[in-house]
Amino acid sequence: MDNQPKNQISKKGLRVWRLYGIIQTTVLLLLAVGASILTYYLEGPGWLYGIYAAIPILFGFLFIYLFPKIRWQRWRYEVREQEIELQHGLFIVKRTLVPMVRVQHVDTEQGPILRKYDLAEISISTAATTHTIPALITAEADELRARISVLARVAEDDV
Amino acid sequence: MSEKRYKLHPVSAFINFVKGLKELIIPFVVIFGVNIFRDGGVSAMFTGGWIELLPVLIGGVVLLFLLIAGIIKWKRFVYWFEDGELRIEYGLFVKKKRYIPFDRIQSLNYTEGIFHRPFGLVKVKVETAGSGKMGEAEAELTAISREDADRIETEMEAAKRGFREPASAVEHPSEEQAEIPEEKKDARMVYRMNMRSLLILATTSGGIGVVLSAVAVFFSQFSELIPYDAIYEEVMVLWRFGALIVALLVFIGLAIAWVISVILTVLANYQFTIYTDEDHIYITRGLLEKKRVSVPFKRIQGVQVSQNPLRELFGYATVTVESAGGSIGDKDEKIRLFPLVKKKDMIPIVAELFPETNWTPEMTKAPKRSLRFFYRLDFLWMIPLIGVLSYFFFPLGLLSLLIVPIVLALAVWQHRTMGYALIGKQLTMEFRGISKHTFFMMKKRIQAIEVTQSYFQRRKDVASIQATIKSGMLGATARIDHMDRQDGTRILEWYEPSKQKLAAHEKGQPELSG
Numbered sequence: 001m002d003n004q005p006k007n008q009i010s011k012k013g014l015r016v017w018r019l020y021g022i023i024q025t026t027v028l029l030l031l032a033v034g035a036s037i038l039t040y041y042l043e044g045p046g047w048l049y050g051i052y053a054a055i056p057i058l059f060g061f062l063f064i065y066l067f068p069k070i071r072w073q074r075w076r077y078e079v080r081e082q083e084i085e086l087q088h089g090l091f092i093v094k095r096t097l098v099p100m101v102r103v104q105h106v107d108t109e110q111g112p113i114l115r116k117y118d119l120a121e122i123s124i125s126t127a128a129t130t131h132t133i134p135a136l137i138t139a140e141a142d143e144l145r146a147r148i149s150v151l152a153r154v155a156e157d158d159v
Numbered sequence: 160m161s162e163k164r165y166k167l168h169p170v171s172a173f174i175n176f177v178k179g180l181k182e183l184i185i186p187f188v189v190i191f192g193v194n195i196f197r198d199g200g201v202s203a204m205f206t207g208g209w210i211e212l213l214p215v216l217i218g219g220v221v222l223l224f225l226l227i228a229g230i231i232k233w234k235r236f237v238y239w240f241e242d243g244e245l246r247i248e249y250g251l252f253v254k255k256k257r258y259i260p261f262d263r264i265q266s267l268n269y270t271e272g273i274f275h276r277p278f279g280l281v282k283v284k285v286e287t288a289g290s291g292k293m294g295e296a297e298a299e300l301t302a303i304s305r306e307d308a309d310r311i312e313t314e315m316e317a318a319k320r321g322f323r324e325p326a327s328a329v330e331h332p333s334e335e336q337a338e339i340p341e342e343k344k345d346a347r348m349v350y351r352m353n354m355r356s357l358l359i360l361a362t363t364s365g366g367i368g369v370v371l372s373a374v375a376v377f378f379s380q381f382s383e384l385i386p387y388d389a390i391y392e393e394v395m396v397l398w399r400f401g402a403l404i405v406a407l408l409v410f411i412g413l414a415i416a417w418v419i420s421v422i423l424t425v426l427a428n429y430q431f432t433i434y435t436d437e438d439h440i441y442i443t444r445g446l447l448e449k450k451r452v453s454v455p456f457k458r459i460q461g462v463q464v465s466q467n468p469l470r471e472l473f474g475y476a477t478v479t480v481e482s483a484g485g486s487i488g489d490k491d492e493k494i495r496l497f498p499l500v501k502k503k504d505m506i507p508i509v510a511e512l513f514p515e516t517n518w519t520p521e522m523t524k525a526p527k528r529s530l531r532f533f534y535r536l537d538f539l540w541m542i543p544l545i546g547v548l549s550y551f552f553f554p555l556g557l558l559s560l561l562i563v564p565i566v567l568a569l570a571v572w573q574h575r576t577m578g579y580a581l582i583g584k585q586l587t588m589e590f591r592g593i594s595k596h597t598f599f600m601m602k603k604r605i606q607a608i609e610v611t612q613s614y615f616q617r618r619k620d621v622a623s624i625q626a627t628i629k630s631g632m633l634g635a636t637a638r639i640d641h642m643d644r645q646d647g648t649r650i651l652e653w654y655e656p657s658k659q660k661l662a663a664h665e666k667g668q669p670e671l672s673g
Contacts, residue, residue, distance in 0.1 A: 049453070082657035085655075091613055093611065093613075093617070094610070095610040095611070096609045097608050097609075097654055097655055099654070101427050101656070102606050126606040126607055127483065127634075128627050128629040128633060129628070129634055131607070149512075
């Protein structure tokens with residue numbers, strides 16, 4: 001849609017998503033190896049091996065390469081004085097607008113993998129909804145959290 | 160302190176007892192139920208020596224205990240007003256104190272049960288503007304007199320207006336007495352449901368579907384039997400007879416359930432009346448148990464008008480008010496402003512209650528090109544279903560093709576209904592699953608707006624728009640699908656605070672984001 005929000009999330013976020021993809025693909029690969037061994041001992045038909053090979057490759061391509069790339073390119077956010085605007089989505093692009101006045105609290109969160117990459121995700125809660133920006137540099141996330149909470153306090157309800 | 164402490168009415172003790180009894184009814188049924196199926200039934204319990212009497216003894220002790228507990232509970236319960244707070248103290252071994260500031264009290268809801276009626280008492284439920292935490296101060300006064308309830312209200316009003324002299328209530332009791340009738344007059348009646356509407360409500364609320372399906376089952380049983388009649392006559396006569404009995408029994412059972420639901424609905428909504436004063440709406444209803452719910456205008460987040468197809472046909476609608484706060488799991492979270500009302504009668508009343516809202520806005524409808532989105536996905540389940548049915552039940556299975564026009568008709572209907580209107584600070588959204596819903600929302604009550612576009616929607620330049628408001632502890636979402644993308648942009652721009660503030664020098668806006 002027209003004029004997208006300005007900021008992108010950290011390039012490292014893309015790496016983290018790729019890492020998630022690698023982990024998932026590895027699990028799938030192990031399953032495929034297990035199935036191959038089983039097929040070998042049970043003397044199953046040969047074409048099954050082809051399927052076992054194809055699934056992890058396709059999965060890896062999608063979840064390590066393609067999807068993180070699209071997701072990362074699409075993820076945009078912008079925190080302005082009066083509102084927060086988010087855009088994300090893989091197949092379905094979602095554009096969200098949250099006025100500062102409605103923001104009730106802001107959280108940052110960091111799992112082990114995110115910590116390793118010095119990243120954090122930030123969740124913005126209103127009275128009825130929660131919105132998350134994944135993968136921001138920790139310092140940036142902290143600063144953003146502080147800024148949103150200041151802006152949310154300042155923004156007065158004059159509508 | 161000099162504040163007068165008030166007690167509940169003695170009937171509370173009895174009500175506590177009955178309430179405790181209600182909770183124990185299942186264990187009791189189990190104890191006695193088990194005994195009934197033993198040799199000799201219940202009577203064996205009384206003839207078989209003291210061991211057999213044990214359950215009865217235990218039951219008796221429990222009853223006595225409940226009675227005493229009920230009395231103690233009433234004895235220890237006091238409430239009073241101090242420092243602009245409603246203070247409650249109760250408990251025997253563990254003394255509990257609960258202080259609720261008056262300005263945090265959202266509403267006082269009254270209920271008059273059958274035990275309250277003879278003494279002119281009410282049960283008062285104090286609802287606070289929950290800050291999202293469970294177990295937030297919320298109190299229930301089991302039974303107090305009307306005057307006491309009014310006193311709480313006047314105290315509350317006084318505290319909210321800022322007169323916080325702690326002893327005001329005690330010092331000028333005569334003034335207060337004079338105030339009460341005045342206040343009653345203040346709240347004027349805006350609507351009373353007539354018997355006709357009530358009966359229509361009772362007979363068309365959900366239960367009717369059950370009955371219709373029962374009739375359908377009944378007739379399908381009946382007609383399907385006809386072709387086979389000649390072949391297996393003897394067997395079939397018997398079987399048909401059996402089927403007929405079963406169908407009849409099912410039908411009678413459902414009919415009884417329906418009659419019960421009708422009676423319950425009538426009892427619960429008897430004399431449904433709406434009153435209003437400057438800052439509240441009051442709803443009273445009920446025959447055996449009279450309920451009064453009050454909703455502060457300040458807490459109202461939005462209004463929803465719903466019409467199922469049957470009611471739509473006759474111009475009837477249900478109106479619910481989305482109110483913030485309230486307690487989790489409370490059935491009255493969504494407050495029904497009108498359980499059932501003629502739409503044309505409703506509009507002047509809601510216009511009076513909410514003068515700043517436009518109740519008959521001109522809707523912008525979904526574009527023609529978006530029609531396909533309303534049925535396209537349905538083919539995903541329809542085609543396999545029809546295929547399977549037609550294949551396995553060859554001639555009859557083809558009848559399943561009939562669902563195609565039905566689904567298409569519904570899609571067209573949904574597409575026709577979908578629409579929105581932006582007027583001043585008000586957003587109205589209208590959409591349909593099967594029932595038609597219209598959400599009336601003010602901009603300052605909307606928590607977030609989302610515009611989504613799938614790959615296919617992007618190609619046709621359409622988008623879905625959803626607005627979330629707070630309702631109870633959670634949110635309520637109105638969503639209109641497959642609107643023109645321009646409409647999405649328009650709504651986002653309308654909603655964006657800085658767009659309207661800096662509309663003049665929008666482009667020169669300083670960059671704030673990091």
